[in-house]
Amino acid sequence: MKILGIETSCDETAAAVVKDGVKILSNAVVSQIDIFAEYGGVIPEVAARSHLEVILPVIDKALFDAKCSWDDIDAIAVTHAPGLLGSLLIGTLTARTLAILHCKPLYAVHHLKSHVYANWLGVGEFENTSLRNAPSLPSSRGSIAPVVARCHKGSSERYFSNSPLFPLLALVVSGGHTQILYMRGHNRFEIIGTTRDDAVGECFDKVAKILGLPYPGGPSIAKAAMEGVDKYPLPHPNVAGLDFSFSGLKTAVLRAVQKELKLPISHPSHDLHNHLSPEQVADFAASFQKTAVEILLKKIDKALELHPEVKSIVVAGGVSANQELRKEARRKLPKELPIYFPEPTLSGDNGAMVAAAGFFEIQSGVAQTDPYKLNIYPRVSIEKEG
Ligand SMILES: Nc1ncnc2c1ncn2[C@@H]1O[C@H](COP(=O)(O)OP(=O)(O)OP(=O)(O)O)[C@@H](O)[C@H]1O
Numbered sequence: 001m002k003i004l005g006i007e008t009s010c011d012e013t014a015a016a017v018v019k020d021g022v023k024i025l026s027n028a029v030v031s032q033i034d035i036f037a038e039y040g041g042v043i044p045e046v047a048a049r050s051h052l053e054v055i056l057p058v059i060d061k062a063l064f065d066a067k068c069s070w071d072d073i074d075a076i077a078v079t080h081a082p083g084l085l086g087s088l089l090i091g092t093l094t095a096r097t098l099a100i101l102h103c104k105p106l107y108a109v110h111h112l113k114s115h116v117y118a119n120w121l122g123v124g125e126f127e128n129t130s131l132r133n134a135p136s137l138p139s140s141r142g143s144i145a146p147v148v149a150r151c152h153k154g155s156s157e158r159y160f161s162n163s164p165l166f167p168l169l170a171l172v173v174s175g176g177h178t179q180i181l182y183m184r185g186h187n188r189f190e191i192i193g194t195t196r197d198d199a200v201g202e203c204f205d206k207v208a209k210i211l212g213l214p215y216p217g218g219p220s221i222a223k224a225a226m227e228g229v230d231k232y233p234l235p236h237p238n239v240a241g242l243d244f245s246f247s248g249l250k251t252a253v254l255r256a257v258q259k260e261l262k263l264p265i266s267h268p269s270h271d272l273h274n275h276l277s278p279e280q281v282a283d284f285a286a287s288f289q290k291t292a293v294e295i296l297l298k299k300i301d302k303a304l305e306l307h308p309e310v311k312s313i314v315v316a317g318g319v320s321a322n323q324e325l326r327k328e329a330r331r332k333l334p335k336e337l338p339i340y341f342p343e344p345t346l347s348g349d350n351g352a353m354v355a356a357a358g359f360f361e362i363q364s365g366v367a368q369t370d371p372y373k374l375n376i377y378p379r380v381s382i383e384k385e386g
C-alpha cells in the first residue's frame with residue numbers, strides 16, 4: 001500500500017510516498033528555516049503563506065521521486081493536529097482537495113503520532129537516479145529563502161521485522177512537546193508524563209538566544225557544545241512523577257550567564273551574549289545540553305521502574321537528532337532494552353512519518369475521514385485521537 005503523507009503543521013512543507021508504512025519511496029521537504037533565522041522564531045502568518053507557495057510543487061516532487069502517478073497512490077494522510085492554525089489549514093485543504101479530485105481515501109493524523117512512527121521507517125532503496133531531472137522546488141519566499149530540499153537516501157539499516165516491540169515507551173522531544181507516551185500496541189497512546197511549561201526543544205531555542213547562537217537553537221547548541229566542557233552546574237527541576245519542567249532550566253542558564261559576567265539581573269538578556277567569549281558560549285552550551293539530556297533520561301529511568309514490562313523505547317521529535325541524547329541514552333539505559341531513534345533526517349518534521357502513521361492507523365482499523373468535513377485542531381492531545 002502506497003500512502004502520500006502531507007505535513008505542514010509548523011514551518012516545514014513536506015510530502016512523501018511511503019510503501020507499507022516502512023519503506024520510503026520519496027521524501028521532499030522545503031524548510032522555512034532560512035526565513036525565520038532572520039527573526040529568531042516562526043511567524044505564523046508568514047509560515048502559512050510560505051506553505052501555500054510551495055505545497056503543490058512539493059507534492060509533485062514527492063510523486064515524481066517515488067515514480068508514482070496518482071493511480072499508484074492508495075491513500076492520502078495529512079497532519080490535522082496539533083500545530084499552527086494557518087499552517088495546518090494549508091496542508092489539510094490541499095489534502096482534502098486532492099482526495100476529492102483523485103478519489104483517494106483520506107486519513108487525518110496527529111503530529112506526535114507521526115513523530116513516533118518515524119521510528120518504523122526503514123530506509124527505502126532510493127533508486128531514483130533521475131534526481132537531476134526532478135522538478136525543482138521553488139523557494140518559500142522568492143529570492144530571500146534558498147530552497148532546502150532534502151531527499152532521503154542511503155543504505156538499508158532497519159527493516160520491519162526489527163521494528164519496536166510493544167509495550168513500549170515513547171519519549172517525544174520536539175519544539176512544542178515533551179512527553180512520555182505508553183504504547184500498548186499500534187495507535188494506542190497514553191500520556192504518562194508531560195511538560196508543565198516549556199518543551200525541551202523550545203528550551204534549546206531559548207538558551208541559544210541567550211548565548212547568541214543562530215536559530216534553530218537545538219543544532220546550534222549541539223555544535224557549540226562540541227567545543228565546550230560541562231563546567232557550569234545547573235539545577236534539575238524538582239517535578240514529581242514523570243512530568244517535566246524546562247522553563248526553570250532556561251532561567252538558570254540566564255542567571256548563570258549574568259553571574260559569570262558579573263552583570264545585574266536587570267541587564268537586558270538579549271545583550272548578554274555580546275559579553276561572552278566563544279569559550280564561555282561553548283561551555284554554557286555543553287553544560288546546558290548535558291543537564292537537559294540528564295533530565296530527560298532520569299524520567300525515562302523512572303518510567304521504566306514503573307513499567308518493567310516495557311520491551312522497547314523509541315525517541316521521537318526534533319530533539320531526537322541530538323547526538324549527546326543518543327549517546328547517553330545508549331550508555332545509561334538498560335543494555336538489554338532496544339532503543340530506537342529515527343534517522344536524523346527524519347527527526348524533524350517530514351511527510352514520510354505522516355504516511356507511516358497513516359498506514360498504522362489504517363492497520364488499526366481507524367476509519368477514513370470525510371474530505372468534505374476534515375477539521376484542524378491546533379491544540380488537541382494525542383489521547384483524544386484514539
Ligand atoms: N540536534 C538537535 N539537538 C537538540 N535539539 C534539536 C536538534 N535538532 C533540532 N532540534 C530542536 O527540535 C525542535 C524542532 O523539532 P520539531 O520539528 O519536531 O518541532 P515542531 O514540529 O516545531 O514541534 P512539535 O513537533 O512539538 O509540534 C527545535 O526546537 C529544534 O531546536
Ligand SMILES: [Mg+2]
Pocket residue numbers: 111115174175317318348349
Ligand atoms: Mg514536529
